[in-house]
Amino acid sequence: MEFLNKNTIQLDKELNELDKLVFKFIKILKKHSDYVIISGYVSILLGRSRTTEDIDVFIKPIDKKKFFQFYKEIIKGGFWCLNSEEIDEIFNYLRDRLAVRFALNGQTAPNFEVKFAIKALDIESFADRIAVETKLGRLYISSLERQIAFKRYYLKSDKDIEDAFHLEEVFKNNIDKDKINKYKHLLQKQNGKINRFEE
């Protein structure tokens, strides 16, 4: 894999069943909202030797009408929502800044944990997201520096530290350490603090 420019990675991997599932979901989601994939799946897409039961996705907040259109299409596409079958209830969860989970019909994992990007740092992650070009098309992921800072300095479990370490090692020639430090401080500042997007 290689950076074609600062916001694009060319990835020639053979896609696995998890990658194919992500494309199936994103193909529908992207018609209805901008998105950025964050957390564990980013490291896995970029080579980490583990799997995950949830794929975390930020979407830009959409109105109820648009969400209903997405919901109808995702159900038709063979997915179900684990939290509820009531569209209003699911939308209210999102509006209340909670994540909702979608999985293939009849399954519980892997699932897509979808959340409205509301906090300032979450919204900013759209501005410098990275396009990963694969055989099946493009996926948008959060910037590597954001991922590393989030996992190493905010989540901090063993698994998260390992995910951050994987990205640091694989992309040691591409990563901007000053940016990681910047995000580390922003995360500390934002943590627990209500920002203007939440007021």
Add this chain to the structure above:
Amino acid sequence: MEKLIASRNRRQDRLNYVKYWAEYVRTHTDKEWSRQQNILINSIMQNAKNSKLTKEQYLRIKGEIK
């Protein structure tokens, strides 16, 4: 490639492996490392299909419902 360093400390042992695997990813083609990765991921995906957990059981395990 450098050798995989063994450690008595479980956490350090895992980090050594992450470093070892990351070097493999960095120094091999995407096709080569992904073939290895896919053996693991595809087998776990197959197991997931056989899971009998209901939505409610899953969300309870995740601590999202009581």
